[in-house]
Amino acid sequence: MLTIALPKGRIADETLDIFQKAFNEEFIFEDRKLILEKSGFRFLSVRNQDVPTYVQYGSADLGVVGLDVLEEKEYDLVKLLDLHIGKCKVAIGLMANDEIDWSKSEIKVATKHEKIAKRYFEQKAMAVEIIKLYGSIELAPIVGLSDCIVDIVETGSTMKQNGLKVGETIMESSAHLIANKNSYYLKKQAILKLKNEMQKYI
Numbered sequence: 658m659l660t661i662a663l664p665k666g667r668i669a670d671e672t673l674d675i676f677q678k679a680f681n682e683e684f685i686f687e688d689r690k691l692i693l694e695k696s697g698f699r700f701l702s703v704r705n706q707d708v709p710t711y712v713q714y715g716s717a718d719l720g721v722v723g724l725d726v727l728e729e730k731e732y733d734l735v736k737l738l739d740l741h742i743g744k745c746k747v748a749i750g751l752m753a754n755d756e757i758d759w760s761k762s763e764i765k766v767a768t769k770h771e772k773i774a775k776r777y778f779e780q781k782a783m784a785v786e787i788i789k790l791y792g793s794i795e796l797a798p799i800v801g802l803s804d805c806i807v808d809i810v811e812t813g814s815t816m817k818q819n820g821l822k823v824g825e826t827i828m829e830s831s832a833h834l835i836a837n838k839n840s841y842y843l844k845k846q847a848i849l850k851l852k853n854e855m856q857k858y859i
Contacts, residue, residue, distance in 0.1 A: 658697055659847055662717035664705035668832050671742040672721045673700070679854040709734060709835065718840035719848065725809065725830040729772050735836040737852050741859055743832040747773055749824035750816045751805040752798050757824070759783060761804075767797030768807035777807070777827045795819040 663669040673684040676698070686693050686702055693700040701717055708722040713732040721740065725747050747770055751757065757764065763784040768774045771787050778785040788803055795816060797803040805824065810816065813823045834855065836848055 658694075658699055659719060659844065659851065660699045660701065660717045662701045662703050662708045662711040662720040662722075664708050664722060665702055666705075668705070668721060668723075668743045669702065672740065672832070675740070675855050675858045678858040712835055712837045715837050715839060718837055718844060719851075720835045721832050722835060723830045723832055725770065725773065725828065727833065727835065728828065729770055731772065733838065735838060735841045736833055737836055737848070738834040738856060738859075740832045740834060740855070744830070745809050745811045746829050747807060747827045748810045749805050749827065750795065750798070750808055750810070750821045751824050753820055753822045755798075755805075757805060764805065765803040766805055766807055767794055767803035769794065770807050770809075773827060774807040795821055 663672055676684045680696055682696055684693065684695055684700070686700070691702045701711060703711055705722065706726060708720040709727060709730045709732050711717040712720040712734055723743055723745070727734070727736070749757070759781070763786055764778065765786045765788060766774050766778065767788045767790050769789065769791055771789055775785060775787055788797065790797060794806045794808050797806055799820060807827065810823055816823055834852065841848055
């Protein structure tokens with residue numbers, strides 16, 4: 658049996674839809690259940706941010722997670738397949754009439770993507786103070802908590818509605834199928850077979 662960690666919500670639904678097409682069976686989590694077992698698969702319903710952790714520690718053989726989460730976690734996992742779902746980008750957001758002042762000695766950045774933001778500004782040779790927030794990140798520049806934000810952008814409408822504009826794109830992201838290294842070694846045949854089946858319906 659292969660155990661697969663799925664993030665709650667739309668990406669899980671779209672991934673299970675690929676499974677339904679590939680195996681011609683219905684895969685649906687019953688109300689509030691966290692585990693779904695069917696046709697030799699066990700699916701775990703977990704928080705998006707936790708998917709790589711379940712895979713890293715071997716509680717799941719495989720996982721489906723956004724590239725942005727993978728980059729942030731920096732775990733040593735096998736990237737198997739870009740599923741081309743959950744597409745978005747990690748971008749800078751700043752006040753609509755502002756630009757980043759690169760001449761400042763330090764920039765304050767509010768984000769939940771600490772490592773991605775830090776790497777980006779360090780590559781620009783800019784000292785940065787990262788302010789970790791868990792939600793309503795758009796508020797930070799408005800109330801003077803930060804010079805800009807680094808956040809997930811799908812359409813940019815949330816930023817616009819809050820008087821911000823979308824600045825430079827740091828990275829593009831979409832959901833990827835990932836594997837635990839030991840599982841990949843021990844169950845390689847089953848994992849590659851699944852990957853090939855899924856690939857047909859992407």
